[in-house]
Amino acid sequence: MKRRQTGIKRELILFTMGCIICIVFILSAGSVYLSYDLNRRTLNKCLKETSELVSEKITQQLKEYSVIAESIALYQIGNAAREGNIALFLNMSSSQYGLNKIDILSKDGVSIVNGDSYNQDPAFLQAKEGTASLSDPIVKEGNVSYEYIYPYGDIVVVLEFPYSVFEEIIKDTKLGDTGITYMINRNGRKMAHEDFSLVLAGQNDIEDAKKDPGAYGEAASLERSMINGDAGFRFFRVKGEKKIGAYTPIADTNGWSVNVTAMESEFMSGVTVSMLGSLLLGIVSMILAGLAMLHIANRITKPIGQAAEAIERLSGGDLNLELSVKRSDEIGQIVQKVNEMAGKYKDIISDISRFLHEISSGNLQAESGCEYPGEFNGIRTSMEAIAFRLRETLLRIKASADEVTEGSGQVWDGAQELAKRSAEQSGAIEELQSAMTGVFQQSVKNAEYVKKASVYVTESGKKVDEGNLHMHSLNQAMEEVDLTSRKINGITKLIEDIAFQTNILALNAAVEAGRAGAAGKGFGVVADEVRNLAAKSADAAKETKGLVEQSVNAVSKGRSLAENTGRILKEIAGQAGMTEEVIRQIEVSSMDQVQVMEQINQSLLTVSEVVQSNMETARESSESSKWLAGQAQALQTEVSHFRVNEQDKQIGSDQI
Structure with missing residues (x-):
């Protein structure tokens, strides 16, 4: 202060x-x-x-x-x-x-x-x-x-x-x-x-x-x-x-x-x-003004200090105040208002204490018996509203307690039934989970078999592609042999023409040697040898021509067979590619099935956990319903101690 x-x-x-x-x-x-x-x-x-x-x-x-x-x-x-x-x-x-x-x-x-x-x-x-x-x-x-x-x-x-x-x-x-x-x-x-x-x-x-x-x-x-x-x-x-x-x-x-x-x-x-x-x-002016101001401040602050001390006592709960400051100015009015405020606070606190005592005694029909000025009227309204709300709340609690007592029995019966059905569901889910586990394992094996088949088909496709390449090379070789045979055939014909011309020349040489007589006798012998050699060359050319024609015919047949074989290998390669694509799709579908089966298995685990939780919840609900029934009975007993209307007065006294 x-x-x-x-x-x-x-x-x-x-x-x-x-x-x-x-x-x-x-x-x-x-x-x-x-x-x-x-x-x-x-x-x-x-x-x-x-x-x-x-x-x-x-x-x-x-x-x-x-x-x-x-x-x-x-x-x-x-x-x-x-x-x-x-x-x-x-x-x-x-x-x-x-x-x-x-x-x-x-x-x-x-x-x-x-x-x-x-x-x-x-x-x-x-x-x-x-x-x-x-x-x-x-x-x-x-x-x-x-x-x-x-x-x-x-x-x-x-x-x-x-x-x-x-x-x-x-x-x-x-x-x-x-x-x-x-x-x-x-x-x-x-x-x-x-x-x-x-x-x-x-x-x-x-x-x-x-x-x-x-x-x-x-x-x-x-x-x-x-x-x-x-x-x-x-x-x-x-x-x-x-x-x-x-x-x-x-x-x-x-x-x-x-x-x-x-x-x-x-x-x-x-x-x-x-x-x-x-x-x-x-x-000098400041010193004189300070002295004058000190005197004026003492006259103003001293009564204000007394009023402040009284307000501090008032804030500390001391309402027995009576200030005596004989002044008619604003400070005197402040002191008077402090005295009036202390008296009014004392009346209000006494009324509040009485009202709360009635409420604590169970009388919810208590009413205020004091005037609350200004904003304090809100306290009176709030107290009466509290009493009214308590009366309504207790009546509702009483009705709710009755309903809770009745409903707790129904909850207990339902919890027992829920626990029984949850146990049956748990057994069925365990059997389903076991079957799904076997299906899942078989799906995983099928996926592995399909993956191996896909590898085999891929390797077969590569081999067919290599065969196509070899057949293509064979066709090119047959074409070269055919071309070479045709060239040999032409050379053979040329040899036959040379042998024919040589034979003619040998005949001409023999005629001329006969005309020459003894002088051309040696030349005639040579001409005979040349004619014999030409005849042998012609015979050899005929045999070679026959062999070449046979080779050409064989090459033509081989070429035709190679072309048919290449066409068949191409068709096999195309079908192998299609087969590889189908097996790849089967592999993807198998993997999807494996994932789906895994998800289903996880879902079954979740459902099994939920069923177990439901069983536990059902047991807890059964126990809670028993405890709730006991609490409802205790709540009814406590509510009966309050008097919320005139009829409850007799009922409360009888129960007590």
């Missing part, structure tokens, strides 16, 4: 203090920002006006030099006709206007007074193009001077003035104790500065930044903006010192610019004082 009270108090204080801190912070930050912004804008305006003033002074000084140069040029034009002493006039003019020297140049850059040449002078080269030019510092023996070269017609006037002219201008525009005004040319070189040594050395922040970016980097960035002809205001650092500066370009120069600077600490110290004052004021 103390923890909760402290939590509320802490939360209230933290929230309020957070709001106060935020408000003080916003006010302080706003004050600091406004002070800083006002100071910045004031500095910006002041420095810009100062830098513009310096720029205008230098521009005005150059305009005065332009007037002087024009007057010198006009005098020179007039003096050229009079042939006066121009050197004396220039010396007098230099003294009059505070100049170091005045010179007049011709258009080619040569002095008409002393013959000096300015052809290498950058300022003259710019003025030669028709624009007045201001030179960079001319350092001689520790002194610095500048040349202002002004073109006028065909002559050019050179005005050399001392460093003191710019020095007086930048000293007159010094801002504060730490203010510095300096000028740079278009390359960033110092043209005029409070520190004269920087002008003598030609110091350049842009070049120094390349060697030491940390010391001169920000200054170099500012001076690049000056070189570009920009005007503005900026905070920057030089060698770790924080400075502020406003820069403005100088008109009628070749890119010169002036920068008015000062130390940031000198002009921004007021902002620091303002920040410290605002911080101190904020701390």
Whole structure:
């Protein structure tokens, strides 16, 4: 309880203090920002006006030099006709206007007074193009001077003035104790500065930044903006010192610019004082607000803590509460409502206890005797609904118990009959399973025989195919023999023709030998031998022809027989292929039959298991029916103890 009270108090204080801190912070930050912004804008305006003033002074000084140069040029034009002493006039003019020297140049850059040449002078080269030019510092023996070269017609006037002219201008525009005004040319070189040594050395922040970016980097960035002809205001650092500066370009120069600077600490110290004052004021305000908030939090959280303690006791079951907080505000109303809530809870709990006691005693006609406000009325409705549902449930249980008692006997008889039939089915299934096992084994053997027959038929088909190949080769050989016999027959005929011609020639030779007489006698003998040889050749040819004809006839018959044999072997091969296909189909069907028989065997095993399960279930059902009958009798006994209506009151008392 103390923890909760402290939590509320802490939360209230933290929230309020957070709001106060935020408000003080916003006010302080706003004050600091406004002070800083006002100071910045004031500095910006002041420095810009100062830098513009310096720029205008230098521009005005150059305009005065332009007037002087024009007057010198006009005098020179007039003096050229009079042939006066121009050197004396220039010396007098230099003294009059505070100049170091005045010179007049011709258009080619040569002095008409002393013959000096300015052809290498950058300022003259710019003025030669028709624009007045201001030179960079001319350092001689520790002194610095500048040349202002002004073109006028065909002559050019050179005005050399001392460093003191710019020095007086930048000293007159010094801002504060730490203010510095300096000028740079278009390359960033110092043209005029409070520190004269920087002008003598030609110091350049842009070049120094390349060697030491940390010391001169920000200054170099500012001076690049000056070189570009920009005007503005900026905070920057030089060698770790924080400075502020406003820069403005100088008109009628070749890119010169002036920068008015000062130390940031000198002009921004007021902002620091303002920040410290605002911080101190904020701390004092927060302390005072915290004390006031602590007092208010105690007045608010103390009675709330008492109410929270009472609610905690109420949640713990302690309904004997009576808070006495004399307040007429919302907290007093909370305490009053807590007291009323405790009393109402006490009445409701008492009524619930009485109602439940009646129910536990067996009186299901009990009713609530208390008013239940608001959502609590649902409890009363639920209690009465519970009693009503219990009455209906008990009546149904009683009726169901009677029905269960009657039905349990029927279940027991059915279970006995089911067990008897299941035993008969189990025996029949075992016989069927034994027969199916024999059929299955015979089917497996048939499948193996068919597989072997398929192998034999396949091998026979291969042998028939080999016989067809051999018969085809035999047919080709018979055709070659027939062709050869025909060729031999032709050769035999040719031999007979040769023998016939030889015989004729032998006869002619014998006739001629007879005509020759004794001289041809030897030749006649030869002719007789030739005729005898021809006759023998003819006889041999006739015999050979006969043999060849017999061979041709035999070959023809063999060829015919080989063709018939090949045709028969082809028919046998075709029928063997068909037989192989039929046996393969028989083999597939046999395997399918084996699988089907195996499935049937598995199904019979499943059916046998189901029948065994049914027998076991029948036995269990028989035992359960006995147990159910006993439970129904016990249930009827228990239900008789409850009074669910007026008639049951007497019945219950009688049974008890």
